[in-house]
Amino acid sequence: MRIALFSRFLKKEQQQLVQEVFDALARRPEWELYIYQEYYDSFMGRIKINNPFHCFQTHEDFRAAELDCCITLGGDGTILEAVTYVRDTGVPILGLNMGRLGFLAMIEKHRIEESLQAFEQGALVEDKRVLLQLESSSPLFGSANFALNDFAILKRDTSSMVIIHTYVNGEFLNSYWADGIIVASPTGSTGYSLSCGGPIIFPRSGNFIITPVAPHNLNVRPIVLSDDVVISFEVEGRAEHFLCTLDSRYRAIQASCQLAIRKCDFQTTLLRPDDRNFLYMIRKKLHWGTDSRNY
Structure with a gap:
């Protein structure tokens, strides 16, 4: 062994x-x-x-x-x-x-x-967990471009809020005026997304969650989508750089960086x-x- x-x-x-x-x-x-x-x-x-x-x-x-x-x-x-x-x-x-x-x-x-x-x-017991995979126009995380919990786009430090234009399979969903946005897997639904008001999702539910971070819109709420979609983003704001995270790892990005999230080709197995x-x-x-x- x-x-x-x-x-x-x-x-x-x-x-x-x-x-x-x-x-x-x-x-x-x-x-x-x-x-x-x-x-x-x-x-x-x-x-x-x-x-x-x-x-x-x-x-x-x-x-x-x-x-x-x-x-x-x-x-x-x-x-x-x-x-x-x-x-x-x-x-x-x-x-x-x-x-x-x-x-x-x-x-x-x-x-x-x-x-x-x-x-x-x-x-x-073996628990199979879905991961998120990041596709970007520059190799931000190298070959470790995946996350078990969540992906996020966030403003840096004390800069003003950002506008994150979000698309699902290429179709416009919403422009989030916020401190950031989280895309969580079911495993990540009990993490950062939950602290920002997102719902709890069962591990094998086959869903992703989009949760805004401190949105400046009273009518914007977290949304649950099927995990067979591709979610893409365009970011704009007054600052030159923003943060992109995969679980606890982060990179600084510019607004010109193209980002998309989809379900990873492999899963993680947790024993319990x-x-x-x-x-x-x-x-x-x-x-x-x-x-x-x-x-």
Whole structure:
């Protein structure tokens, strides 16, 4: 069994817990580990590793290893970054939650050993998640031009609002006078889009959401579209540059840059226990429907 371990860096307060993860992996000496190089550099000499291991740095390294699973140690942001290495390999992601929310990284600290056993037995549920793919007139994000959560066009700093002319399959939809606009996948519906008033969408619903950020129009609301459309944009404003984001990654763009979003050709697979489905997570993590009269 070949397992990738991905995280950004080791936080001091997480050292004991991370050691417990490696101890649990050591009880499976037949597992061969592939550790993200920057993460390994952050804890080298402080964490004891008993399994045979190698390090990887790039997507190409990840692909060449022919891995069976990618375990992330962190929060939801760690999973979003791991997706840029996993890409279209089909390697499932198992998120161990060491962050704050843990909406995508569903494995709590006390369930690490239990979840590794479930993975060994093939008892974890596979959640297939749609990604967004960006097409642009300049290679803004190189080959990592996709996002699990959302794409956004935003004004920079304290500049005045922007006007984002939006088209669906080439047909004019609306001109958004706003601080920006978000296109979210169903997975991203519980993220940035939700905080801007967007709806919650079930993971396999086959939809995209367009959510304006601080719109200057009282009659503009989020809209849900089928995910088989192409959404394109033209941006104008008083500033020379704007921001374009894919999940937590961003680039500065000019108004002349042509942008379009469509469904990605590949999907991401998230692993979860059977008792941690989407309904459980929105009730537990987002407190959906919480009312003192129910208790």
